[in-house]
Amino acid sequence: xxxxxxxxxxxxxxxxxxxxxxxxxxxxxxxxxxxxxxxxxxxxxxxxxxxxxxxxxxxxxxxxxxxxxxxxxxxxxxxxxxxxxxxxxxxxxxxxxxxxxxxxxxxxxxxxxxxxxxxxxxxxxxxxxxxxxxxxxxxxxxxxxxxxxxxxxxxxxxxxxxxxxxxxxxxxxxxxxxxxxxxxxxxxxxxxxxxxxxxxxxxxxxxxxxxxxxxxxxxxxxxxxxxxxxxxxxxxxxxxxxxxxxxxxxxxxxxxxxxxxxxxxxxxxxxxxxxxxxxxxx
Amino acid sequence: xxxxxxxxxxxxxxxxxxxxxxxxxxxxxxxxxxxxxxxxxxxxxxxxxxxxxxxxxxxxxxxxxxxxxxxxxxxxxxxxxxxxxxxxxxxxxxxxxxxxxxxxxxxxxxxxxxxxxxxxxxxxxxxxxxxxxxxxxxxxxxxxxxxxxxxxxxxxxxxxxxxxxxxxxxxxxxxxxxxxxxxxxxxxxxxxxxxxxxxxxxxxxxxxxxxxxxxxxxxxxxxxxxxxxxxxxxxxxxxxxxxxxxxxxxxxxxxxxxxxxxxxxxx
Amino acid sequence: xxxxxxxxxxxxxxxxxxxxxxxxxxxxxxxxxxxxxxxxxxxxxxxxxxxxxxxxxxxxxxxxxxxxxxxxxxxxxxxxxxxxxxxxxxxxxxxxxxxxxxxxxxxxxxxxxxxxxxxxxxxxxxxxxxxxxxxxxxxxxxxxxxxxxxxxxxxxxxxxxxxxxxxxxxxxxxxxxxxxxxxxxxxxxxxxxxxxxxxxxxxxxxxxxxxxxxxxxxxxxxxxxxxxxxxxxxxxxxxxxxxxxxxxxxxxxxxxxxxxxxxxxxxxxxxxxxxxxxxxxxxxx
Numbered sequence: 091x092x093x094x095x096x097x098x099x100x101x102x103x104x105x106x107x108x109x110x111x112x113x114x115x116x117x118x119x120x121x122x123x124x125x126x127x128x129x130x131x132x133x134x135x136x137x138x139x140x141x142x143x144x145x146x147x148x149x150x151x152x153x154x155x156x157x158x159x160x161x162x163x164x165x166x167x168x169x170x171x172x173x174x175x176x177x178x179x180x181x182x183x184x185x186x187x188x189x190x191x192x193x194x195x196x197x198x199x200x201x202x203x204x205x206x207x208x209x210x211x212x213x214x215x216x217x218x219x220x221x222x223x224x225x226x227x228x229x230x231x232x233x234x235x236x237x238x239x240x241x242x243x244x245x246x247x248x249x250x251x252x253x254x255x256x257x258x259x260x261x262x263x264x265x266x267x268x269x270x271x272x273x274x275x276x277x278x279x280x281x282x283x284x285x286x287x288x289x290x291x292x293x294x295x296x297x298x299x300x301x302x303x304x305x306x307x308x309x310x311x312x313x314x315x316x317x318x319x320x321x322x323x324x325x326x327x328x329x330x331x332x333x334x335x336x337x338x339x340x341x342x343x344x345x346x347x348x349x350x351x352x353x354x355x356x357x358x359x360x361x362x363x364x365x366x367x368x369x370x371x372x
Numbered sequence: 373x374x375x376x377x378x379x380x381x382x383x384x385x386x387x388x389x390x391x392x393x394x395x396x397x398x399x400x401x402x403x404x405x406x407x408x409x410x411x412x413x414x415x416x417x418x419x420x421x422x423x424x425x426x427x428x429x430x431x432x433x434x435x436x437x438x439x440x441x442x443x444x445x446x447x448x449x450x451x452x453x454x455x456x457x458x459x460x461x462x463x464x465x466x467x468x469x470x471x472x473x474x475x476x477x478x479x480x481x482x483x484x485x486x487x488x489x490x491x492x493x494x495x496x497x498x499x500x501x502x503x504x505x506x507x508x509x510x511x512x513x514x515x516x517x518x519x520x521x522x523x524x525x526x527x528x529x530x531x532x533x534x535x536x537x538x539x540x541x542x543x544x545x546x547x548x549x550x551x552x553x554x555x556x557x558x559x560x561x562x563x564x565x566x567x568x569x570x571x572x573x574x575x576x577x578x579x580x581x582x583x584x585x586x587x588x589x590x591x592x593x594x595x596x597x598x599x600x601x602x603x604x605x606x607x608x609x610x611x612x613x614x615x616x617x618x619x620x621x622x623x624x625x626x627x628x629x630x631x632x633x634x635x636x637x638x639x
Numbered sequence: 640x641x642x643x644x645x646x647x648x649x650x651x652x653x654x655x656x657x658x659x660x661x662x663x664x665x666x667x668x669x670x671x672x673x674x675x676x677x678x679x680x681x682x683x684x685x686x687x688x689x690x691x692x693x694x695x696x697x698x699x700x701x702x703x704x705x706x707x708x709x710x711x712x713x714x715x716x717x718x719x720x721x722x723x724x725x726x727x728x729x730x731x732x733x734x735x736x737x738x739x740x741x742x743x744x745x746x747x748x749x750x751x752x753x754x755x756x757x758x759x760x761x762x763x764x765x766x767x768x769x770x771x772x773x774x775x776x777x778x779x780x781x782x783x784x785x786x787x788x789x790x791x792x793x794x795x796x797x798x799x800x801x802x803x804x805x806x807x808x809x810x811x812x813x814x815x816x817x818x819x820x821x822x823x824x825x826x827x828x829x830x831x832x833x834x835x836x837x838x839x840x841x842x843x844x845x846x847x848x849x850x851x852x853x854x855x856x857x858x859x860x861x862x863x864x865x866x867x868x869x870x871x872x873x874x875x876x877x878x879x880x881x882x883x884x885x886x887x888x889x890x891x892x893x894x895x896x897x898x899x900x901x902x903x904x905x906x907x908x909x910x911x912x913x914x915x916x917x918x919x920x921x922x923x924x
Contacts, residue, residue: 180551185581186553198558199556199557264814269686296887371900371920503743589732593730593795597725600754608762
């Protein structure tokens with residue numbers, strides 16, 4: 091059974107006002123236990139709205155969200171509990187830090203869940219390690235950290251709740267290449283260590299291509315494509331037409347194919363592409 | 373949701389009232405309020421009401437917008453009415469237990485209710501037909517002479533402009549932070565008042581931090597665009613006080629003076 | 640390295656500029672460089688390399704501890720010329736929300752001109768022209784907070800070019816934008832440079848943006864670590880030491896060279912890289 095399922099999900103913002111807008115239109119998608127799913131789409135494609143449905147922050151206008159087969163809105167009073175099972179990291183999450191020390195801020199989530207004090211220290215230490223924050227930062231004010239560290243502290247705050255599913259909305263927005271790599275590598279480390287499912291929402295194809303084992307593409311509030319990275323990137327032309335540019339490596343391979351070389355155009359990372367070309371040299 | 377709060381109740385339009393110089397509108401509203409307090413009898417109230425009805429209908433703003441705005445005041449209006457009905461001495465019309473209704477009380481209640489309703493509707497007319505920017509502009513210019521006695525008029529107007537610009541941005545931000553904390557299990561909606569107040573800390577701290585950061589950024593951006601206070605500053609939008617503005621203002625001033633005099637003598 | 644050459648038509652020149660915040664470490668360390676009229680320069684470097692500090696020296700927001708910055712021949716430390724300096728060098732910042740002052744687009748674009756005491760009729764004229772230049776004229780009466788990130792950033796650019804500056808300094812203007820917003824902003828900036836002859840200093844960590852410029856300046860630990868055309872910079876192994884991420888297509892060529900293929904340096908775009916590979920495979924020659 092999938093751990094999380096969206097069934098014919100639709101959502102309309104500001105129904106009945108001049109600003110009414112359909113953000114999701116009949117989206118069905120499922121997430122398996124321990125899977126790393128990437129969701130790609132333009133701004134306004136509905137990907138952030140979808141993310142907020144997965145942990146019950148938004149209630150669908152139509153359709154259902156199932157967690158381990160149970161409708162999370164079956165009993166609206168319990169909807170808050172789903173937030174502990176499905177952790178959501180918002181865009182620019184560092185703006186949510188508020189405590190005097192990093193450790194106390196990370197403890198905020200577990201405390202709200204009612205985790206006993208004795209266990210909290212351990213959880214904080216573990217999530218800091220997973221997020222790549224050295225332990226001497228624990229007693230510092232979050233506002234003394236660098237931008238990249240602050241973001242990782244905010245992610246650690248969600249990891250500390252030990253969710254079964256971790257959803258991240260544009261976790262690398264606004265960071266430099268080094269900061270981006272650090273964040274993504276730690277997300278992968280977390281995924282491998284905990285074995286829990288991860289959903290990475292982004293408009294950056296390179297990031298998604300490198301980390302996700304399955305990709306869903308949203309376009310104008312609908313689910314447009316779904317499949318393994320290879321399948322998705324072999325449709326580079328269509329993606330480009332939709333304004334989503336595939337990773338440059340995929341485009342190089344596409345250009346070689348256009349010149350008549352029989353290369354595999356579904357590669358999306360540098361190393362396999364290099365191997366593919368070196369193999370051609372024979 | 374916080375986002376649903378509507379701010380700057382301005383309804384863009386091109387009616388006579390919309391086109392009036394904002395300074396004239398500000399002065400008109402001011403005189404209107406004074407006249408309203410001087411009015412006392414049937415005649416003076418009727419004149420003010422006629423004036424108000426004329427202005428509202430000229431503005432072409434649907435009446436229900438005014439009614440919608442008045443709804444939150446319903447409680448105060450009823451309370452004022454009841455207090456006046458029961459606690460004014462005079463000819464008794466009806467009596468029950470400790471409650472007594474007098475003719476004077478009834479009249480007083482009607483008068484007070486009318487006064488509140490007309491006062492609020494009049495100020496609504498100002499904000500409904502004048503954009504916040506125009507209002508700020510008009511205030512800065514009307515208060516201009518106060519600069520001579522060192523009132524920082526320009527700075528106050530600048531603060532208002534910036535506040536108007538950033539209120540929607542900060543409301544949106546508050547909404548985002550609230551959702552982010554909810555995702556970490558924060559509960560803003562239950563518990564007693566102390567619990568609720570404490571639950572606001574995770575919202576307010578980040579909001580203040582963000583507001584300060586924005587203020588710092590904005591200060592640098594303003595300096596980069598040659599901001600150096602109000603001295604030597606010009607404005608793109610020139611307020612033109614036309615003959616029509618002057619005529620309306622003069623006419624209304626005359627009527628209000630009449631209302632004032634008649635009101636004081638008790639009509 | 641740039642020596643102390645004299646640039647006759649330099650819009651901005653840094654002469655041995657050093658700077659530290661408070662009594663901390665030097666953020667800029669003996670920086671000398673010049674921005675010529677109509678040039679398009681990218682400044683790249685990892686976080687903390689001094690890029691933003693450099694930008695803030697260009698219009699006198701920060702003043703050097705040592706050395707001097709000249710803008711159109713005026714020393715930025717000279718208080719008398721402060722407004723002239725800021726009018727000559729316009730600045731656009733990272734967060735589009737935090738640089739828009741007024742609650743109506745056209746009012747915001749007029750802000751700088753109002754500060755400069757330009758007569759109302761002329762303000763109107765220049766505001767309209769600036770809004771047209773960034774394709775935002777149709778939005779002149781909109782409220783900024785309802786615009787997309789790319790649109791807000793274009794309004795911010797209009798508010799700066801209304802001053803008719805000779806140079807435009809953009810401090811990571813696309814960092815908070817989505818790909819579409821990035822494209823919009825870059826297109827406008829390139830057009831201003833090409834058609835209006837405005838010199839552009841683009842601070843960025845997107846190497847694909849730097850690849851579009853005439854010249855790339857690499858900052859590292861407060862110093863100018865390398866300087867040259869994008870082709871020179873990105874085919875230079877030095878970029879590894881400065882911690883820059885090279886464009887993915889160029890990195891692919893690097894891997895192929897390691898694999899023993901003979902591919903000349905100097906390719907930059909996806910098309911050029913594909914051509915280079917094609918030729919190296921002995922298909923094109």
